[in-house]
Amino acid sequence: MIADNGTVVASIGRDHYKTELTASTHTLLADEPTGNGGTDSGPMPGDFMRMALASCTAITLRMYADRKKLDVERIDVKVxxxxxxxxxxxxxxxxxxxxxxxxxxxxxxEIAHKCPVHNVLSHPIEVDTWIVH
Structure with a gap:
């Protein structure tokens, strides 16, 4: 299944617990470690949240450094x-x-605290979930 812009689709079949994730034209796998019954074929779901924060922070800092013409060679963000x-x-x-x-x-x-994912995670979040027929 292909996701539209801004929507992520997770599809799981009978494999425990390998899940195909689609975002726009990109496909990734999520899974659980073998100790949890998975096949360890991809990061765990919580890893994706940490990766979102780490990558958004790094990208935000790179954009700022480039705009201000700072002499920044590399940015590593560990979350x-x-x-x-x-x-x-x-x-x-x-x-x-x-x-x-x-x-x-x-x-x-200071700029690291302004990345969009940081802002989302720092404020109350509401998740609406429903099953369609």
């Missing part, structure tokens, strides 16, 4: 998460390689 009783905490560790000042580094940290 992990932990679930507490009341919330999920995402932890983003950013490494920036290049010739930048402490002031520029501080501004880049």
């Amino acid at each position: 992990n998460s932990e679930r507490t009783e009341y919330k999920t905490i995402f932890k983003c560790e950013i490494t920036i390689a290049g010739n930048i000042t402490d002031e520029q580094r501080a501004r880049l940290e």
Whole structure:
């Protein structure tokens, strides 16, 4: 099944728990590790949330660095998460390689908080789910 722009489609057959994900013209696989009964043929669903935050943060920082003509060679964003009783905490560790000042580094940290995925995850989220016939 092909998704339209902005819609992601997840399709699963009888394989435990290999799921084909389609976004626009891109296809990826999600799965569970073998220890959970899957075939480990793709990242777990929670990994995709962490990847979305990491990639959005990196892209946002690259856009800013390019626009401001900062001497940034590489940006690495490492994201992990932990679930507490009341919330999920995402932890983003950013490494920036290049010739930048402490002031520029501080501004880049501020900009990291402005990525769209960070904004979505930082605010209340509502999910409407229904089964169609």
